[in-house]
Amino acid sequence: MADAMQKDSPQELDLELVRRVQRGDSTAFDLLVRKYQHRIVGLIGRYIADWSECQDVAQDTFVRAYRAIGNFRGDAQFYTWLHRIAVNTAKNHLVANNRRPPLGDIDIADAEQYDVGIRLRDTDTPEREAMREELERTVMQAVEALPEELRTAITLREVDGLSYEEIAQKMQCPIGTVRSRIFRAREAIDAELRPLLDVQSATRERSRP
Amino acid sequence: MSQDSSNPDPGTDKLELHHRQQLSALVDGALVPDQARFLLRRLQHDRELAGCYERWQLSGQVLRGQFQCLAAPDFGARVAAAIQAEAIAEPVVHAAAGGRNAWTRWGGGAAALAASVAAVALLVSRPQAPLPDAPATAPSVLAARPAPVDAAPEVPAVAAMPAMPAVPAHVEAPVAAEPAAALAAVAPAPSVRARPRSQRPQAVVREPLPVATMHPVARTTITATATAADAGPAGNPDGRPHTDLARVAASATADAHEPFASVPPDARPWPRAALPQQASGAYTASFGGESTATRTFYPFEPRLPAAGEDASARAPSPAWDAPR
Numbered sequence: 459m460a461d462a463m464q465k466d467s468p469q470e471l472d473l474e475l476v477r478r479v480q481r482g483d484s485t486a487f488d489l490l491v492r493k494y495q496h497r498i499v500g501l502i503g504r505y506i507a508d509w510s511e512c513q514d515v516a517q518d519t520f521v522r523a524y525r526a527i528g529n530f531r532g533d534a535q536f537y538t539w540l541h542r543i544a545v546n547t548a549k550n551h552l553v554a555n556n557r558r559p560p561l562g563d564i565d566i567a568d569a570e571q572y573d574v575g576i577r578l579r580d581t582d583t584p585e586r587e588a589m590r591e592e593l594e595r596t597v598m599q600a601v602e603a604l605p606e607e608l609r610t611a612i613t614l615r616e617v618d619g620l621s622y623e624e625i626a627q628k629m630q631c632p633i634g635t636v637r638s639r640i641f642r643a644r645e646a647i648d649a650e651l652r653p654l655l656d657v658q659s660a661t662r663e664r665s666r667p
Numbered sequence: 668m669s670q671d672s673s674n675p676d677p678g679t680d681k682l683e684l685h686h687r688q689q690l691s692a693l694v695d696g697a698l699v700p701d702q703a704r705f706l707l708r709r710l711q712h713d714r715e716l717a718g719c720y721e722r723w724q725l726s727g728q729v730l731r732g733q734f735q736c737l738a739a740p741d742f743g744a745r746v747a748a749a750i751q752a753e754a755i756a757e758p759v760v761h762a763a764a765g766g767r768n769a770w771t772r773w774g775g776g777a778a779a780l781a782a783s784v785a786a787v788a789l790l791v792s793r794p795q796a797p798l799p800d801a802p803a804t805a806p807s808v809l810a811a812r813p814a815p816v817d818a819a820p821e822v823p824a825v826a827a828m829p830a831m832p833a834v835p836a837h838v839e840a841p842v843a844a845e846p847a848a849a850l851a852a853v854a855p856a857p858s859v860r861a862r863p864r865s866q867r868p869q870a871v872v873r874e875p876l877p878v879a880t881m882h883p884v885a886r887t888t889i890t891a892t893a894t895a896a897d898a899g900p901a902g903n904p905d906g907r908p909h910t911d912l913a914r915v916a917a918s919a920t921a922d923a924h925e926p927f928a929s930v931p932p933d934a935r936p937w938p939r940a941a942l943p944q945q946a947s948g949a950y951t952a953s954f955g956g957e958s959t960a961t962r963t964f965y966p967f968e969p970r971l972p973a974a975g976e977d978a979s980a981r982a983p984s985p986a987w988d989a990p991r
Contacts, residue, residue, distance in 0.1 A: 470696045471703075478707070484750065485711040491743045492721040497728060499742070500735030513739050520746045521753065586736055593737070597729040615695060616730045622697045641691040647726045648719065655722065658737065 472536040479527050487527070491520050494537060498544050505548035509586065515551045519544045589658060593651075600650040604643055611636055612643035686716055694723055 472493075478486035499516045506512045523543050530539055552558065601609055607629070614620045614628060622640075626633045689706050692698040698706065710717050721743075728734045739745070 471693065474703070474707075484747075486707065487750070488743055488747055489707070489710060489717070489720065491746050492717060493724045495721075495738040495742050495746075496725055496736065497733055499738040500733075503736045509736075512736070513742065513745075516738065517742070517746050517749055521749050524750050589737060590735065594729055594734065597726050601730065613730070616727045622695065637692055637697065638688075640695065641688050644691055644723050644726070645687070648722050651722055651726055655725075655737075655740075658740075 469535055473532050476527060476530055476532065476536055479524070480530075484524075487520075487524055490536070494540060495520075497537070498540065501541065501544050502548045503586075505545075505552060507583075509583070511551075515548055516544070518551070519547045522547060593654065596650050596654050597647060600647040601643075604646055608639050608643040608646070611639035612647075615640050683715075686713070687719060690716060690720055691723070694720065694727075 472490065475486045475490050479490070495516065498519055499512060502515050502519065503509075503512045506515055519540070523540055526543070530536065601612065604612070610629060611625060614625045615622075620628070622633045622636045625636045625640075629636065686706065686709065689698055689702055690710075693703055693706055710720060725734065
Protein backbone atom coordinates (compact mmCIF):
# COMPACT_ATOMS: atom_id res chain seq x y z
CA MET A 459 0.00 0.00 0.00
CA ALA A 460 1.31 3.32 -1.02
CA ASP A 461 4.64 1.78 -1.85
CA ALA A 462 5.55 4.65 -4.07
CA MET A 463 5.37 7.23 -1.33
CA GLN A 464 6.54 5.13 1.59
CA LYS A 465 10.24 5.50 0.97
CA ASP A 466 11.72 8.55 2.60
CA SER A 467 8.18 9.76 2.74
CA PRO A 468 8.27 13.37 4.03
CA GLN A 469 10.92 14.23 1.48
CA GLU A 470 8.78 12.65 -1.20
CA LEU A 471 5.95 14.93 -0.18
CA ASP A 472 8.28 17.92 -0.32
CA LEU A 473 9.47 16.93 -3.76
CA GLU A 474 5.93 16.50 -4.96
CA LEU A 475 5.04 19.95 -3.68
CA VAL A 476 8.13 21.44 -5.29
CA ARG A 477 7.24 19.81 -8.58
CA ARG A 478 3.80 21.31 -8.33
CA VAL A 479 5.23 24.76 -7.72
CA GLN A 480 7.57 24.32 -10.64
CA ARG A 481 4.60 23.52 -12.80
CA GLY A 482 3.08 26.85 -11.80
CA ASP A 483 0.90 25.78 -8.88
CA SER A 484 1.83 28.53 -6.47
CA THR A 485 -0.63 27.34 -3.83
CA ALA A 486 1.49 24.24 -3.31
CA PHE A 487 4.20 26.58 -2.11
CA ASP A 488 1.90 27.62 0.73
CA LEU A 489 2.08 24.10 2.12
CA LEU A 490 5.86 24.24 2.07
CA VAL A 491 5.71 27.58 3.88
CA ARG A 492 3.35 26.19 6.50
CA LYS A 493 5.60 23.23 7.05
CA TYR A 494 8.90 25.04 7.42
CA GLN A 495 8.00 28.53 8.59
CA HIS A 496 8.69 27.89 12.26
CA ARG A 497 12.01 26.25 11.61
CA ILE A 498 13.12 29.03 9.28
CA VAL A 499 12.03 31.72 11.71
CA GLY A 500 13.90 29.89 14.43
CA LEU A 501 16.99 29.64 12.27
CA ILE A 502 16.94 33.31 11.35
CA GLY A 503 16.31 34.12 14.97
CA ARG A 504 19.83 32.96 15.63
CA TYR A 505 21.15 35.77 13.49
CA ILE A 506 18.63 38.48 14.15
CA ALA A 507 17.40 39.23 17.62
CA ASP A 508 14.37 41.35 16.86
CA TRP A 509 11.31 39.18 16.41
CA SER A 510 9.48 41.29 13.85
CA GLU A 511 12.65 41.84 11.87
CA CYS A 512 13.19 38.14 12.00
CA GLN A 513 9.74 37.57 10.54
CA ASP A 514 10.48 39.96 7.69
CA VAL A 515 13.73 38.22 6.84
CA ALA A 516 12.00 34.85 6.99
CA GLN A 517 9.37 36.15 4.63
CA ASP A 518 12.09 37.38 2.30
CA THR A 519 13.67 33.95 2.49
CA PHE A 520 10.55 32.25 1.26
CA VAL A 521 10.05 34.78 -1.50
CA ARG A 522 13.61 34.18 -2.68
CA ALA A 523 13.07 30.46 -2.47
CA TYR A 524 9.97 30.80 -4.59
CA ARG A 525 11.87 32.78 -7.18
CA ALA A 526 14.64 30.23 -7.33
CA ILE A 527 12.63 27.07 -6.97
CA GLY A 528 13.05 26.36 -10.65
CA ASN A 529 16.72 25.66 -9.96
CA PHE A 530 15.92 23.10 -7.30
CA ARG A 531 16.54 19.72 -8.86
CA GLY A 532 15.83 17.51 -5.88
CA ASP A 533 19.41 16.36 -5.42
CA ALA A 534 19.32 17.51 -1.81
CA GLN A 535 16.46 17.72 0.62
CA PHE A 536 14.25 20.73 0.20
CA TYR A 537 14.89 21.93 3.72
CA THR A 538 18.66 21.77 3.18
CA TRP A 539 18.26 24.01 0.18
CA LEU A 540 15.91 26.32 2.07
CA HIS A 541 18.27 26.43 5.02
CA ARG A 542 21.05 27.76 2.81
CA ILE A 543 18.81 30.46 1.39
CA ALA A 544 17.74 31.48 4.89
CA VAL A 545 21.31 31.75 6.13
CA ASN A 546 22.37 33.82 3.13
CA THR A 547 19.33 36.05 3.39
CA ALA A 548 19.93 36.68 7.08
CA LYS A 549 23.59 37.49 6.50
CA ASN A 550 22.78 39.79 3.60
CA HIS A 551 20.23 41.53 5.75
CA LEU A 552 22.80 42.14 8.44
CA VAL A 553 25.35 43.45 5.97
CA ALA A 554 22.79 45.71 4.34
CA ASN A 555 22.05 47.20 7.73
CA ASN A 556 25.72 47.73 8.52
CA ARG A 557 25.73 44.99 11.06
CA ARG A 558 28.37 42.36 11.23
CA PRO A 559 27.16 38.88 10.39
CA PRO A 560 28.51 36.02 12.50
CA LEU A 561 31.76 34.56 11.27
CA GLY A 562 30.60 30.99 11.20
CA ASP A 563 27.50 29.73 9.52
CA ILE A 564 24.99 27.71 11.40
CA ASP A 565 25.42 24.37 9.79
CA ILE A 566 22.34 22.39 9.01
CA ALA A 567 23.62 19.51 11.09
CA ASP A 568 23.97 21.85 14.03
CA ALA A 569 20.56 23.23 13.37
CA GLU A 570 19.10 19.74 13.40
CA GLN A 571 21.01 18.25 16.32
CA TYR A 572 21.69 21.05 18.72
CA ASP A 573 18.64 23.18 18.28
CA VAL A 574 17.45 23.09 21.82
CA GLY A 575 20.57 22.37 23.83
CA ILE A 576 23.12 24.68 22.30
CA ARG A 577 22.19 28.22 21.47
CA LEU A 578 24.79 29.68 19.19
CA ARG A 579 23.57 33.13 19.93
CA ASP A 580 21.52 34.09 22.86
CA THR A 581 18.97 36.16 21.03
CA ASP A 582 15.88 34.88 22.75
CA THR A 583 13.83 37.38 24.60
CA PRO A 584 12.22 36.16 27.84
CA GLU A 585 8.85 36.25 26.14
CA ARG A 586 9.99 34.02 23.29
CA GLU A 587 11.72 31.69 25.66
CA ALA A 588 8.61 31.40 27.83
CA MET A 589 6.45 30.80 24.80
CA ARG A 590 8.71 28.05 23.52
CA GLU A 591 8.84 26.33 26.88
CA GLU A 592 5.10 26.44 27.22
CA LEU A 593 4.60 25.01 23.79
CA GLU A 594 7.07 22.20 24.37
CA ARG A 595 5.53 21.43 27.73
CA THR A 596 2.04 21.29 26.27
CA VAL A 597 3.05 18.89 23.52
CA MET A 598 5.04 16.65 25.84
CA GLN A 599 2.22 16.50 28.35
CA ALA A 600 -0.21 15.63 25.60
CA VAL A 601 2.05 12.80 24.45
CA GLU A 602 2.48 11.53 27.99
CA ALA A 603 -1.26 11.45 28.41
CA LEU A 604 -1.72 9.22 25.36
CA PRO A 605 -2.47 5.53 25.70
CA GLU A 606 0.61 3.39 25.43
CA GLU A 607 0.03 2.12 21.90
CA LEU A 608 -0.68 5.61 20.58
CA ARG A 609 2.34 7.08 22.30
CA THR A 610 4.60 4.36 20.94
CA ALA A 611 3.24 4.74 17.45
CA ILE A 612 3.61 8.52 17.32
CA THR A 613 7.06 8.40 18.87
CA LEU A 614 8.30 5.80 16.43
CA ARG A 615 6.95 7.85 13.60
CA GLU A 616 7.85 11.42 14.57
CA VAL A 617 11.02 10.94 16.60
CA ASP A 618 12.53 7.81 15.11
CA GLY A 619 11.22 8.45 11.62
CA LEU A 620 10.14 4.89 10.94
CA SER A 621 7.79 4.09 8.13
CA TYR A 622 4.36 2.60 8.69
CA GLU A 623 5.60 -0.84 7.67
CA GLU A 624 8.48 -0.69 10.12
CA ILE A 625 6.20 0.47 12.90
CA ALA A 626 3.74 -2.31 12.05
CA GLN A 627 6.54 -4.85 12.33
CA LYS A 628 7.74 -3.42 15.61
CA MET A 629 4.29 -3.19 17.15
CA GLN A 630 3.14 -6.43 15.52
CA CYS A 631 -0.05 -4.99 14.15
CA PRO A 632 -1.46 -4.25 10.71
CA ILE A 633 -0.41 -1.14 8.86
CA GLY A 634 -3.97 0.15 9.02
CA THR A 635 -3.79 0.03 12.78
CA VAL A 636 -0.55 1.97 12.76
CA ARG A 637 -2.10 4.52 10.50
CA SER A 638 -5.11 4.88 12.79
CA ARG A 639 -3.03 5.10 15.96
CA ILE A 640 -0.82 7.80 14.58
CA PHE A 641 -3.84 9.77 13.46
CA ARG A 642 -5.52 9.51 16.85
CA ALA A 643 -2.33 10.54 18.60
CA ARG A 644 -2.05 13.61 16.38
CA GLU A 645 -5.65 14.52 17.04
CA ALA A 646 -5.09 14.27 20.78
CA ILE A 647 -1.96 16.43 20.67
CA ASP A 648 -3.66 18.93 18.42
CA ALA A 649 -6.56 19.21 20.85
CA GLU A 650 -4.09 20.56 23.42
CA LEU A 651 -1.94 22.57 21.06
CA ARG A 652 -4.61 24.43 19.19
CA PRO A 653 -6.02 26.48 22.10
CA LEU A 654 -2.50 27.49 23.07
CA LEU A 655 -1.70 28.72 19.58
CA ASP A 656 -5.01 30.54 19.37
CA VAL A 657 -4.28 32.34 22.64
CA GLN A 658 -0.78 33.23 21.54
CA SER A 659 -1.89 34.55 18.19
CA ALA A 660 -4.59 36.59 19.91
CA THR A 661 -2.01 37.96 22.34
CA ARG A 662 0.28 38.89 19.47
CA GLU A 663 -2.55 40.61 17.67
CA ARG A 664 -3.29 42.69 20.77
CA SER A 665 0.34 43.62 21.35
CA ARG A 666 0.95 44.54 17.72
CA PRO A 667 1.39 48.32 17.37
CA MET B 668 -9.35 0.30 7.35
CA SER B 669 -8.35 -0.93 10.76
CA GLN B 670 -9.84 -2.79 13.62
CA ASP B 671 -9.25 -0.09 16.19
CA SER B 672 -10.43 2.81 14.16
CA SER B 673 -10.92 6.04 15.96
CA ASN B 674 -14.07 6.94 17.80
CA PRO B 675 -14.74 10.41 16.63
CA ASP B 676 -16.61 13.08 18.39
CA PRO B 677 -20.24 12.67 17.28
CA GLY B 678 -20.35 16.34 16.40
CA THR B 679 -17.45 15.97 14.01
CA ASP B 680 -18.27 15.84 10.37
CA LYS B 681 -17.36 12.41 9.05
CA LEU B 682 -16.07 13.87 5.84
CA GLU B 683 -13.74 16.21 7.72
CA LEU B 684 -12.61 13.30 9.83
CA HIS B 685 -11.92 11.30 6.71
CA HIS B 686 -9.91 14.16 5.25
CA ARG B 687 -7.87 14.51 8.43
CA GLN B 688 -7.15 10.80 8.41
CA GLN B 689 -5.96 11.13 4.86
CA LEU B 690 -3.93 14.18 5.84
CA SER B 691 -2.19 12.23 8.58
CA ALA B 692 -1.19 9.63 6.03
CA LEU B 693 -0.13 12.35 3.60
CA VAL B 694 2.14 13.96 6.19
CA ASP B 695 3.85 10.61 6.59
CA GLY B 696 3.94 10.01 2.86
CA ALA B 697 1.70 6.98 3.21
CA LEU B 698 -1.20 8.10 1.08
CA VAL B 699 -1.73 6.54 -2.31
CA PRO B 700 -0.87 8.97 -5.08
CA ASP B 701 -4.40 9.38 -6.39
CA GLN B 702 -5.78 10.27 -2.98
CA ALA B 703 -2.77 12.47 -2.32
CA ARG B 704 -3.48 14.40 -5.46
CA PHE B 705 -7.06 15.06 -4.45
CA LEU B 706 -6.09 15.95 -0.91
CA LEU B 707 -3.42 18.37 -2.04
CA ARG B 708 -5.98 20.07 -4.18
CA ARG B 709 -8.32 20.24 -1.22
CA LEU B 710 -5.60 21.69 0.97
CA GLN B 711 -5.33 24.62 -1.37
CA HIS B 712 -8.71 25.97 -0.36
CA ASP B 713 -9.58 24.24 2.92
CA ARG B 714 -8.02 26.56 5.47
CA GLU B 715 -9.10 24.44 8.41
CA LEU B 716 -7.37 21.41 6.97
CA ALA B 717 -4.31 23.47 6.09
CA GLY B 718 -4.17 24.78 9.66
CA CYS B 719 -4.33 21.22 10.89
CA TYR B 720 -1.45 20.33 8.59
CA GLU B 721 0.55 23.24 9.99
CA ARG B 722 -0.06 22.32 13.63
CA TRP B 723 0.79 18.67 13.05
CA GLN B 724 4.06 19.72 11.47
CA LEU B 725 4.71 21.96 14.43
CA SER B 726 4.01 19.25 16.98
CA GLY B 727 6.32 16.92 15.09
CA GLN B 728 9.08 19.52 15.20
CA VAL B 729 8.53 19.96 18.92
CA LEU B 730 8.79 16.20 19.45
CA ARG B 731 11.99 16.08 17.44
CA GLY B 732 13.42 19.04 19.32
CA GLN B 733 13.55 21.24 16.22
CA PHE B 734 11.27 23.95 17.48
CA GLN B 735 12.74 27.28 18.54
CA CYS B 736 10.40 30.06 17.66
CA LEU B 737 6.88 30.52 16.43
CA ALA B 738 6.26 32.30 13.20
CA ALA B 739 3.57 34.92 13.08
CA PRO B 740 0.06 33.51 12.80
CA ASP B 741 -0.43 35.13 9.41
CA PHE B 742 3.04 34.35 8.16
CA GLY B 743 1.87 32.15 5.31
CA ALA B 744 -0.61 34.75 4.15
CA ARG B 745 2.08 37.41 4.22
CA VAL B 746 4.41 35.31 2.12
CA ALA B 747 1.64 34.59 -0.36
CA ALA B 748 0.81 38.29 -0.55
CA ALA B 749 4.45 39.21 -1.03
CA ILE B 750 4.79 36.71 -3.83
CA GLN B 751 1.70 38.02 -5.47
CA ALA B 752 2.71 41.64 -4.98
CA GLU B 753 5.99 41.09 -6.70
CA ALA B 754 4.03 39.69 -9.59
CA ILE B 755 6.13 36.62 -9.78
CA ALA B 756 3.94 35.09 -12.34
CA GLU B 757 5.84 31.89 -12.55
CA PRO B 758 9.06 30.71 -11.03
CA VAL B 759 12.17 30.49 -13.11
CA VAL B 760 11.87 26.86 -13.78
CA HIS B 761 12.80 24.16 -16.06
CA ALA B 762 9.06 24.05 -15.92
CA ALA B 763 9.39 27.46 -17.48
CA ALA B 764 10.89 25.66 -20.42
CA GLY B 765 7.75 23.62 -20.43
CA GLY B 766 5.84 26.85 -20.51
CA ARG B 767 7.78 27.96 -23.52
CA ASN B 768 7.06 24.65 -25.13
CA ALA B 769 3.44 25.19 -24.42
CA TRP B 770 3.58 28.58 -26.05
CA THR B 771 5.47 27.15 -28.94
CA ARG B 772 2.90 24.46 -29.22
CA TRP B 773 0.13 27.01 -29.28
CA GLY B 774 2.08 29.18 -31.65
CA GLY B 775 2.70 26.22 -33.89
CA GLY B 776 -0.94 25.39 -33.92
CA ALA B 777 -1.85 28.96 -34.73
CA ALA B 778 0.70 29.03 -37.51
CA ALA B 779 -0.66 25.80 -38.95
CA LEU B 780 -4.17 27.19 -38.73
CA ALA B 781 -3.07 30.43 -40.35
CA ALA B 782 -1.33 28.54 -43.12
CA SER B 783 -4.35 26.39 -43.83
CA VAL B 784 -6.67 29.36 -43.82
CA ALA B 785 -4.29 31.21 -46.10
CA ALA B 786 -4.36 28.29 -48.49
CA VAL B 787 -8.14 28.33 -48.46
CA ALA B 788 -8.03 32.06 -48.97
CA LEU B 789 -5.90 31.64 -52.04
CA LEU B 790 -8.22 29.00 -53.41
CA VAL B 791 -11.23 31.17 -52.79
CA SER B 792 -9.81 34.45 -53.96
CA ARG B 793 -7.94 33.20 -57.01
CA PRO B 794 -11.06 32.63 -59.11
CA GLN B 795 -11.80 36.31 -58.79
CA ALA B 796 -8.48 37.19 -60.27
CA PRO B 797 -9.42 37.29 -63.92
CA LEU B 798 -11.44 40.40 -63.67
CA PRO B 799 -11.64 41.88 -67.06
CA ASP B 800 -9.51 44.97 -66.59
CA ALA B 801 -7.58 43.95 -63.57
CA PRO B 802 -4.10 42.51 -63.73
CA ALA B 803 -3.91 38.84 -62.99
CA THR B 804 -1.94 39.47 -59.83
CA ALA B 805 -4.59 41.57 -58.17
CA PRO B 806 -6.09 38.91 -55.89
CA SER B 807 -2.76 37.76 -54.62
CA VAL B 808 -1.80 41.33 -53.96
CA LEU B 809 -4.97 41.76 -52.02
CA ALA B 810 -4.29 38.64 -50.07
CA ALA B 811 -0.86 39.86 -49.19
CA ARG B 812 -2.07 43.21 -47.99
CA PRO B 813 -2.67 43.84 -44.34
CA ALA B 814 -6.08 43.64 -42.81
CA PRO B 815 -8.50 45.33 -45.10
CA VAL B 816 -10.12 47.52 -42.52
CA ASP B 817 -6.83 48.62 -41.10
CA ALA B 818 -5.90 49.67 -44.56
CA ALA B 819 -8.46 52.42 -44.40
CA PRO B 820 -6.00 55.21 -43.61
CA GLU B 821 -4.13 54.31 -46.75
CA VAL B 822 -6.98 55.66 -48.73
CA PRO B 823 -5.05 58.38 -50.53
CA ALA B 824 -2.49 55.86 -51.60
CA VAL B 825 -4.96 53.48 -53.14
CA ALA B 826 -5.02 55.11 -56.52
CA ALA B 827 -1.27 55.30 -56.58
CA MET B 828 -0.73 51.68 -55.67
CA PRO B 829 0.83 49.95 -58.59
CA ALA B 830 -0.89 46.68 -57.86
CA MET B 831 -4.31 48.17 -57.82
CA PRO B 832 -5.91 49.05 -61.09
CA ALA B 833 -6.44 52.74 -61.12
CA VAL B 834 -8.23 52.67 -64.42
CA PRO B 835 -11.88 53.02 -63.56
CA ALA B 836 -11.40 54.20 -60.03
CA HIS B 837 -12.35 57.69 -60.94
CA VAL B 838 -15.86 56.50 -61.61
CA GLU B 839 -16.75 55.92 -58.00
CA ALA B 840 -13.89 57.53 -56.20
CA PRO B 841 -16.04 60.34 -54.79
CA VAL B 842 -18.43 57.76 -53.44
CA ALA B 843 -15.61 55.90 -51.81
CA ALA B 844 -14.18 58.93 -50.11
CA GLU B 845 -16.93 59.25 -47.56
CA PRO B 846 -16.93 55.75 -46.02
CA ALA B 847 -13.20 55.78 -46.17
CA ALA B 848 -13.11 58.93 -44.10
CA ALA B 849 -15.55 57.42 -41.66
CA LEU B 850 -13.45 54.34 -41.32
CA ALA B 851 -10.35 56.41 -40.98
CA ALA B 852 -11.95 58.04 -37.98
CA VAL B 853 -12.52 54.64 -36.43
CA ALA B 854 -9.38 52.78 -37.28
CA PRO B 855 -6.11 54.09 -35.83
CA ALA B 856 -3.82 55.23 -38.56
CA PRO B 857 -0.34 54.39 -37.23
CA SER B 858 -1.12 50.77 -36.65
CA VAL B 859 -1.60 50.27 -40.32
CA ARG B 860 1.57 51.65 -41.70
CA ALA B 861 3.67 50.30 -38.89
CA ARG B 862 2.41 46.79 -39.29
CA PRO B 863 5.45 44.57 -39.67
CA ARG B 864 5.85 41.91 -42.23
CA SER B 865 5.71 39.24 -39.53
CA GLN B 866 2.07 39.98 -38.91
CA ARG B 867 1.07 39.46 -42.43
CA PRO B 868 -0.02 35.86 -41.99
CA GLN B 869 -2.56 37.16 -39.55
CA ALA B 870 -3.76 39.56 -42.15
CA VAL B 871 -3.98 36.67 -44.53
CA VAL B 872 -6.13 34.87 -42.03
CA ARG B 873 -8.61 37.66 -42.18
CA GLU B 874 -8.19 38.02 -45.87
CA PRO B 875 -10.07 35.00 -47.15
CA LEU B 876 -13.02 37.27 -47.65
CA PRO B 877 -11.61 39.64 -50.19
CA VAL B 878 -14.95 40.67 -51.53
CA ALA B 879 -17.08 40.84 -48.47
CA THR B 880 -14.77 42.30 -45.86
CA MET B 881 -12.63 44.40 -48.06
CA HIS B 882 -12.33 48.03 -47.34
CA PRO B 883 -14.96 50.04 -49.15
CA VAL B 884 -12.41 51.97 -51.11
CA ALA B 885 -10.58 49.00 -52.42
CA ARG B 886 -13.78 47.13 -52.97
CA THR B 887 -15.37 49.99 -54.71
CA THR B 888 -12.40 50.07 -56.98
CA ILE B 889 -13.00 46.50 -57.91
CA THR B 890 -16.67 47.18 -58.15
CA ALA B 891 -15.94 49.95 -60.53
CA THR B 892 -13.77 47.62 -62.52
CA ALA B 893 -16.42 44.99 -62.64
CA THR B 894 -19.03 47.51 -63.47
CA ALA B 895 -16.99 48.86 -66.27
CA ALA B 896 -16.42 45.37 -67.53
CA ASP B 897 -20.03 44.47 -67.32
CA ALA B 898 -21.06 47.75 -68.82
CA GLY B 899 -24.61 46.70 -68.83
CA PRO B 900 -27.80 46.74 -66.84
CA ALA B 901 -27.07 43.30 -65.48
CA GLY B 902 -24.15 44.68 -63.52
CA ASN B 903 -25.74 46.85 -60.89
CA PRO B 904 -28.92 48.41 -61.98
CA ASP B 905 -30.33 49.67 -58.71
CA GLY B 906 -27.27 50.23 -56.60
CA ARG B 907 -28.30 47.72 -53.98
CA PRO B 908 -24.86 46.19 -53.70
CA HIS B 909 -23.63 49.48 -52.39
CA THR B 910 -25.96 49.25 -49.46
CA ASP B 911 -24.79 45.70 -48.92
CA LEU B 912 -21.27 46.91 -49.14
CA ALA B 913 -21.95 49.54 -46.53
CA ARG B 914 -23.40 46.93 -44.23
CA VAL B 915 -20.47 44.63 -44.77
CA ALA B 916 -18.11 47.52 -44.28
CA ALA B 917 -19.73 48.17 -40.93
CA SER B 918 -19.12 44.58 -39.93
CA ALA B 919 -15.57 44.91 -41.13
CA THR B 920 -15.20 47.94 -38.91
CA ALA B 921 -16.39 45.82 -36.03
CA ASP B 922 -13.72 43.33 -37.02
CA ALA B 923 -11.17 46.02 -36.55
CA HIS B 924 -12.15 46.26 -32.91
CA GLU B 925 -12.32 42.52 -32.41
CA PRO B 926 -9.62 41.14 -34.60
CA PHE B 927 -10.06 37.59 -33.31
CA ALA B 928 -13.83 37.56 -33.44
CA SER B 929 -15.40 35.14 -35.80
CA VAL B 930 -16.43 36.55 -39.09
CA PRO B 931 -20.14 37.22 -39.26
CA PRO B 932 -21.98 34.98 -41.62
CA ASP B 933 -23.15 37.79 -43.83
CA ALA B 934 -19.57 38.72 -44.61
CA ARG B 935 -18.90 35.55 -46.51
CA PRO B 936 -18.24 35.80 -50.20
CA TRP B 937 -20.94 33.35 -51.08
CA PRO B 938 -23.59 33.17 -52.32
CA ARG B 939 -22.26 35.17 -55.16
CA ALA B 940 -25.73 35.72 -56.47
CA ALA B 941 -26.04 38.40 -53.83
CA LEU B 942 -23.41 40.39 -55.61
CA PRO B 943 -24.52 40.57 -59.19
CA GLN B 944 -21.55 42.67 -60.21
CA GLN B 945 -19.37 39.73 -59.33
CA ALA B 946 -21.37 37.39 -61.45
CA SER B 947 -18.62 37.18 -64.01
CA GLY B 948 -16.49 35.19 -61.59
CA ALA B 949 -15.39 31.63 -61.93
CA TYR B 950 -18.52 30.21 -60.45
CA THR B 951 -20.19 30.65 -63.75
CA ALA B 952 -19.43 28.47 -66.69
CA SER B 953 -17.35 31.03 -68.54
CA PHE B 954 -14.45 33.04 -67.31
CA GLY B 955 -15.00 36.68 -67.79
CA GLY B 956 -15.71 36.92 -71.46
CA GLU B 957 -17.91 39.58 -72.90
CA SER B 958 -20.78 37.15 -73.04
CA THR B 959 -20.68 36.69 -69.29
CA ALA B 960 -22.39 39.97 -68.71
CA THR B 961 -25.60 38.03 -68.40
CA ARG B 962 -26.97 37.24 -65.01
CA THR B 963 -25.74 34.24 -63.16
CA PHE B 964 -27.91 31.21 -63.51
CA TYR B 965 -29.58 30.47 -60.24
CA PRO B 966 -31.76 27.37 -60.46
CA PHE B 967 -33.92 28.01 -57.43
CA GLU B 968 -34.86 31.51 -58.30
CA PRO B 969 -38.20 31.81 -60.05
CA ARG B 970 -37.64 33.24 -63.42
CA LEU B 971 -39.64 36.40 -63.69
CA PRO B 972 -40.60 37.21 -67.21
CA ALA B 973 -39.21 40.40 -68.54
CA ALA B 974 -41.42 42.85 -70.30
CA GLY B 975 -40.05 42.03 -73.71
CA GLU B 976 -39.98 38.37 -73.07
CA ASP B 977 -43.53 38.26 -71.93
CA ALA B 978 -45.18 38.24 -75.25
CA SER B 979 -42.72 35.93 -76.89
CA ALA B 980 -42.88 33.60 -73.95
CA ARG B 981 -46.60 33.45 -74.02
CA ALA B 982 -46.83 33.17 -77.74
CA PRO B 983 -46.43 29.42 -77.94
CA SER B 984 -48.86 28.77 -75.19
CA PRO B 985 -51.96 28.87 -77.39
CA ALA B 986 -50.29 26.34 -79.57
CA TRP B 987 -49.73 24.14 -76.63
CA ASP B 988 -53.18 24.71 -75.33
CA ALA B 989 -54.88 24.48 -78.66
CA PRO B 990 -57.20 21.60 -78.98
CA ARG B 991 -56.12 19.12 -81.48
